[in-house]
Amino acid sequence: MAAIEILGLEKTYMVGFWRKRPKRALHPLHLTVEEGEIFGFLGPNGAGKTTTLKMLMGLVFPTAGTARILGKDWTDPEVKAQIGFLPEQPYFYDYLTAHELLDYYGQLSGVPGKDRKRRIEEVLVRVGLTDVKGVQLRKFSKGMLQRAGIAQAILHNPKLVFFDEPMSGLDPLGRREVRDLIEQLKHEGKTVFFSTHILSDAESLCDRVAILHQGELRGVGAVEELTSAVQGKVEVVWQGTQTPASMKALGAECHITGDTVRAVIPESQQDAAIDALRRERLKLIAITPLRTSLEAYFVEKLQHSQTTAGNAK
């Protein structure tokens, strides 16, 4: 059974003073996440990741489309007892202590009294907040709040967990701990759906990823599957607003930003690209091997969509 089936969800906001100008935040999205997998939802800021998550949580209503979560209609209140959600940059009732906050959320999730006490102690240990469980959240640092957020998301032992930018605000050690926790959740048989723009996290954790850009799904699949086509590429950046014909002949897809041009080319064409720039007397700024293969795929997808949008104009 699929854990999440997104069936054409889309969102258009009406903007402007009279709210007559439509602005599409999410194009019809079709996506399936299998049970027990760690699924990465990737995209730059403003891609539509948070909008999708908010729709799945019932915080924002879709313009069209529907979804099924754990085999049930997403609007079924029963479903919500089996999912956990960590919003982006979470903020909680700051007059409560960490223990009181978890107790309140446990009550709302329908966790019975005795179980609740035990679960609260367990998750506090798990996220490393036991020593500060009696401290009001207004005295918590950003990283501690993020930990409290993770604790409330897993408190009721949900089958499916949604994390929106779970590493945000955490130091390197904290990020490592969250990565370990996500892996533990997978070992416990839970499905984890998390959005991020930190590609290295996604690459090291996810079974499958989806890439979203400007509200459109650009690719979905296993990391190795997606990246196999873009192994060994380099990004060449030079000053100017023109692209030499010989550079285009190398198969580079160029993107102009201000007075610089960047192109992603196969690593084997690197020398030919430098020669082409020399011949045209263009100033080379940088040649950077694309650090991770997922990053290469991501950049290529984004550049492709920007070029397509530019050509359309």
Add this chain to the structure above:
Amino acid sequence: MNARIGYIASNTFREAVRDRVLYNLIAFALLLSGAAIFVGQLSIDIERLVGVNLRLTAVSLFGVVIAIFIGIGLVSKEIEKRTLYTVLSRPVRRWEFIVGKFFGLAGTLVVNTFFMAIGVFGALLYVVHKFTASDGLILVALYFIILEFLIICSLALLFSSFSSPLLSAVFAFSLFVIGSFADDLRGFASLTHGFTRWIATGAAYLVPNFSALNVISVVAHQQPVSGQLILQNTLYAVFYTAMALSGAVLIFERRNLK
């Protein structure tokens, strides 16, 4: 009552009692109530009348300020601070959230009124040295004040469900002021003719009738309050509150939490 409504109400109550502003307002109201003893001593032979009038007015006014001050932020603050996201992503229906918030604030005001009532009776005992049967009427006035708070709470929640805290405060306080002159408004409507009469009568009946709930002067004069008025006011407050809360739920059920 649905358990989730109870949990939300209890958390709202906890939020209110941990807010220092509430204590400042209560302290100020008690101070005013105490000061009424000295004002009463200046009013020869009518110490009781002036004292009861001033103290009950203080309870009413400060309760309204607390209701508006806390009520306007109940929904909008949760949206602004995004605390609502982790509540509504649980098996909590939106209407349960609104109703829970209402009961939490109403509970805060009832407890608050209870303590202020102790202050009122304590000060009265200080002035008259012993209670008489007619002093029991003060309880009726306090009951009507609580009914007034319920209406104000529901209105503050209604405005809070679609506008900013500042605008909600302006709307709620304006309605409180207009509603306090509801009888005059109805009198004015009866003097007009034609289309104006329709509009004026509609407006007069739409605003909450706080003047019917104000029996402070009657009680201060130790005049009786009829059982019929108590019943009428109770039904009116329940109906008005239910309507305002339904409005808040209808708006909130359709709201996108961006």
